[in-house]
Amino acid sequence: MKMSNEKSSAWKSPTRSRSDMSTASGTRTFKVSVEGNIASGKSTFLDYFNLSPDVEVRTEPVEKWRNLHGHNMLALLYKDPTRWALSLQTYVQLTMLQMHTKPHERPITIMERSIFSARHCFVENLYHSGKMPTPEYIVLDEWYQWLVANTDVHVDLIVYLRTRPEVCLARMYERDRKEENKVPLAYLNGLHELHENWLVRQVTVKPPAPVLVLDANSNMSDMEHVMEEYREKIMGRS
Secondary structure, eight states: OOBOHHHHTTOOOOOOOTTOOBBTTSOBOEEEEEEESTTSSHHHHHHHHTTSTTEEEEOOOHHHHHOBTTBOHHHHHHHOHHHHHHHHHHHHHHHHHHHHHSOBOSSEEEEESOHHHIIIIIIHHHHHTTSSOHHHHHHHHHHHHHHHHHSOOOOSEEEEEEOOHHHHHHHHHHHTOGGGTTOOHHHHHHHHHHHIIIIISOOSSOOSSOEEEEEOOSOHHHHHHHHHHTHHHHTTOO
């Protein structure tokens, strides 16, 4: 695993702004979102940094999506995306907002995905694939625009785990999550292109923070070497 040549020269140290959140002790918190396709290696990344006493890791609230008062919203989406896209993504937006705004306990917070990728990758994919009608897409976007303008969802750095869709599919089969057992490669291809357009090409909307692009196609051992190499940047110390 290595840092992508395409972004290595363009990356710059993130700066802190008025939106930085304070911890319970009053110190400033550096906020990082880890972005990437399904099964791109985010769990490995989070597990690695979770060992640091300075880091508070916030995982994607998948279990909430799988059990909303007994309803598996994630399974419903995969079963009938046209029917359930708006319902799930509305709930995803809410739970991501809760993840962003929960009080911080440590000086560094690393989050699995963000309200930004939920909107610019997953909602966009549903809309452009014809699974979300235009009126529903507009309603969801109106909510998103209001939340971003009126709540503190700021991040200081985005780490993009850049992974080929074929690698993601193989990892999905390996982890064997029941909701994902029929996800086609075409779905992962679509999500990959949206991540590339947003975080690498930056042709759709400007990312809300500097982007560090890491090649996450390699095995766990190689990933750990690169995470250690860029540890200080990821933790906002350089």
